[in-house]
Amino acid sequence: MTDGELHERAQAAAARAYAPYSNFSVGAALLDRDGRVWEGVNVENAAYPLGICAERAAIGRAVSEAGRRPGDFEAIAITASPCGGCRQWLVEFRLERVVYTDNHGRIVTHAPDELLPDTFVL
Ligand SMILES: [Zn+2]
DSSP states (O other): OOHHHHHHHHHHHHTTOBOTTTOOOOEEEEEETTSOEEEEEOBOOSSGGGOBOHHHHHHHHHHHHHOOOTTOEEEEEESSOOOHHHHHHHHHTTOSEEEEEOTTSOEEEEOHHHHSSSOOOO
């Protein structure tokens, strides 16, 4: 699967987002090393901090449903620039590539450590 195809999967997934407060639907498509794609969307809540971003939803699915772990993923495509908290997740799960629509509408690709340099590690 190409990064472009992965991004198309993310765009299609965004239609399922639950974003009644922001009306900002985000989709993510996470490609694991077995070729499986895990989709996620943002799920908002009236108590705003309780919402979850699309990329964390996708990673959560892969961990919950298949026991995936850091290093099991090749790439993720996201229909928006990942927030700071999600960048920490993307570093933790050691993705090779993060493909996303940036704030200018361009599809760009970065390594997670480019998005969050000098990352916190435990
Ligand atoms: Zn986020």
